[in-house]
Amino acid sequence: MDILYFAWVRERIGLPKERVTTKAATVAELVTELRAREDRYAAAFADLSALRVAVDQELTDFDASLEGAREVAFFPPMTGG
Amino acid sequence: MDILYFAWVRERIGLPKERVTTKAATVAELVTELRAREDRYAAAFADLSALRVAVDQELTDFDASLEGAREVAFFPPMTGG
Amino acid sequence: MRIVVQEEPFDLGAEAEAFAASRSDMGAIVTFTGVVRDLSGKDLEVMEIEHYPGMTEKAVEKIASEAAQRWSLGDVLVIHRYGRLVPGDRIMMVATAAPHRRDAFEAADFLMDYLKSRAPFWKKEHTAATAGWVAAKDEDEDALSRW
């Protein structure tokens, strides 16, 4: 599964994209795995209310299932327009 | 005093502008004078709710004073834009 | 603030570009353009627009000044044509520039509502067979109470 990071999440973790192998069933479980990896991940995922998540390029929430997911992206609230 | 007519008021009365000498103190008094002139005036001024009036190029109402007025215009509700 | 009342066509693209270029310190620019169309479905050939020279310019300036007082605006443009137009012709445009988008949107919306009912223009529709003055709509008068 590809994991993408944008804006300050990308900067804090230090990379825009990585491939992970996971058995996480939901986004929340994936976040728990990522947090446990290294301090920079723990820091990036410290406050989920400051984060948004997209699964296969569709905005969703942290309860979302990862079944069949190929791409998960984490980023701060969007500031388009 | 110049009196101007626009849109169907102009068409009904049959002229765009005329100069009148009047002692009318208000627009309403002027309308009474005009109505008494000829049928085409009576027809144009039959229903005041269908008309608007401007005195010296400022939209106003039929109670408005004509003191010092140089130009009075009668027309239907506007349809700009 | 620029107010133009003219018979000639205007160039929407050039006007929008020039308006936006004049104030690069404004974050939001809204334009509205009105186009002649056959609303009645009776084969409109000509839309004749009559106006009240002298009063028109004053009335439009008053409306634009009112908008500039109510909202934080950097600039306002109003162009309104008169004369004989055909379907597809652009009748008029307004443009607003503001630091914030809500001001730009609301001011443009306000300008349109007021130009519709408070600027001395009258429209007459000509088809091959008939000609008739467009009646003001109650909803256009009611729209003013939004502000």
Place this chain on the structure above:
Amino acid sequence: MRIVVQEEPFDLGAEAEAFAASRSDMGAIVTFTGVVRDLSGKDLEVMEIEHYPGMTEKAVEKIASEAAQRWSLGDVLVIHRYGRLVPGDRIMMVATAAPHRRDAFEAADFLMDYLKSRAPFWKKEHTAATAGWVAAKDEDEDALSRW
């Protein structure tokens, strides 16, 4: 419906003109243009706009389709840039064409509210001394509840 996500500048005048010309049967055309400006007053040098290629196009299309469902529209245009912009540069524009002006205004306003909070763009402000991500505003999220 046309959606453009690009790094290059766009030509506001040409886009507005082409959009209006494509649908002469629409009575009302609204455009909104967003311009980079120094909101913070700290001498903005560069506004860097990051986006999520692939998702951006989908998200914008979804927003535009939603607008087309809610309002009676003849056409919708959305152009949004990414990359490094400087104050005065135009970031994005939307245009709506509709038979009636209220639809054109509301749809453009709706598009802006949703592009602001639901399209995957992020802004970073660079001054000579600092760089920082622009925080989303509560009021931008709250604006969605208007629709």
